Amino acid sequence: MLRIIDRIIKFPLLKNDRKPIIPLSKEQEQAIQEFLNKVERGEYKLVDYPCICGNSEDILIAEKDRYGIPLNIYLCKNCGTIRSGKVLDRESLIKFYSDDYSKIYVSTSPDVRFKSQFIRGKDFVRLCKDCGILDKIENVFEIGCGAGGILAAFKEIGLKVSGCDLDREHLEYGISRGLNLLYGDYRKVLHSLGSKQDCIILSHVLEHFLDPINELEEIAKKIKVNGYILIQVPSLYSHQFNPILTFQNAHTIQFFDPEFLSFTLENLGFRVVCLELTPQLTIIGQKRIRKNKHISFNKNKEEIMKIQYRLKRAYISTVPVQVYTKLQKYPTLRKILSKVFHKIKN
Numbered sequence: 001m002l003r004i005i006d007r008i009i010k011f012p013l014l015k016n017d018r019k020p021i022i023p024l025s026k027e028q029e030q031a032i033q034e035f036l037n038k039v040e041r042g043e044y045k046l047v048d049y050p051c052i053c054g055n056s057e058d059i060l061i062a063e064k065d066r067y068g069i070p071l072n073i074y075l076c077k078n079c080g081t082i083r084s085g086k087v088l089d090r091e092s093l094i095k096f097y098s099d100d101y102s103k104i105y106v107s108t109s110p111d112v113r114f115k116s117q118f119i120r121g122k123d124f125v126r127l128c129k130d131c132g133i134l135d136k137i138e139n140v141f142e143i144g145c146g147a148g149g150i151l152a153a154f155k156e157i158g159l160k161v162s163g164c165d166l167d168r169e170h171l172e173y174g175i176s177r178g179l180n181l182l183y184g185d186y187r188k189v190l191h192s193l194g195s196k197q198d199c200i201i202l203s204h205v206l207e208h209f210l211d212p213i214n215e216l217e218e219i220a221k222k223i224k225v226n227g228y229i230l231i232q233v234p235s236l237y238s239h240q241f242n243p244i245l246t247f248q249n250a251h252t253i254q255f256f257d258p259e260f261l262s263f264t265l266e267n268l269g270f271r272v273v274c275l276e277l278t279p280q281l282t283i284i285g286q287k288r289i290r291k292n293k294h295i296s297f298n299k300n301k302e303e304i305m306k307i308q309y310r311l312k313r314a315y316i317s318t319v320p321v322q323v324y325t326k327l328q329k330y331p332t333l334r335k336i337l338s339k340v341f342h343k344i345k346n
């Protein structure tokens with residue numbers, strides 16, 4: 001099977017034809033065009049992004065993202081990390097999160113986002129309890145908290161919570177629900193809070209960092225000794241999760257695997273308390289006294305081959321979505337197909 005898939009499906013999996021592979025609303029189409037205009041006018045700057053392992057040998061996986069935005073996505077032949085070949089520079093990224101992010105990606109309203117975050121927050125509370133660390137945490141800070149639903153789940157059980165984000169609308173919603181949420185870059189916000197935290201959460205944030213290892217090192221300084229860091233990222237290693245459908249312009253920068261994350265945390269002086277692989281990859285690390293920093297991410301050829309195979313298999317599962325998207329102009333045909341799919345599924 002592996003050989004057949006390998007022979008039939010070739011990289012790059014997505015060619016740069018500017019066509020989206022997922023259905024988009026009119027508002028999303030407009031927001032994407034606005035984003036492209038800003039890049040064209042030079043308002044947003046894209047810069048080359050080499051792999052964090054320092055290697056420069058890559059396989060080109062895709063030439064566009066799921067929205068049809070031109071972008072080279074690479075698989076590093078050395079460490080197996082998947083990343084965007086170009087990213088928005090720090091200044092553009094901040095503007096992007098303030099002005100474009102919600103319009104393109106989160107077509108949900110703040111209250112809908114809050115609810116889904118709250119479910120995730122409950123799951124984090126459960127995980128902390130299962131690991132036996134919940135009673136050791138008094139305060140929680142979340143970087144990129146959005147509407148604050150995750151924090152609300154921790155507040156519900158009596159913990160002190162705070163968080164920051166760059167989306168004012170979503171923050172305001174959380175504030176109206178009684179949460180202590182602050183606007184701004186996390187470095188400045190954490191600095192202004194002064195005291196160190198028992199637990200810092202990064203839920204679907206690390207994959208968007210420009211310099212994840214150094215940024216994690218800085219975040220670690222804001223955690224008390226014996227305190228915790230809880231990280232959740234999308235995982236290439238989950239069956240329900242499809243990396244191809246999550247390729248998103250210069251915004252999702254890289255995909256991590258469990259070994260990579262464990263190794264990074266250990267090298268930054270954390271002890272891995274738990275690692276859970278559901279559709280997402282969740283890891284909790286406990287801060288210890290600093291160890292030597294020695295990070296090396298080499299993988300052998302066989303492991304890289306396995307990742308390639310996984311990507312090709314993931315691509316196959318996007319085909320029905322792509323067909324469905326192409327039928328956007330034929331709503332009746334789409335309705336019939338959707339009914340047929342539904343019948344087959346059930």
Ligand SMILES: [Zn+2]
Binds near residue numbers: 054
């Ligand atoms: Zn690499």
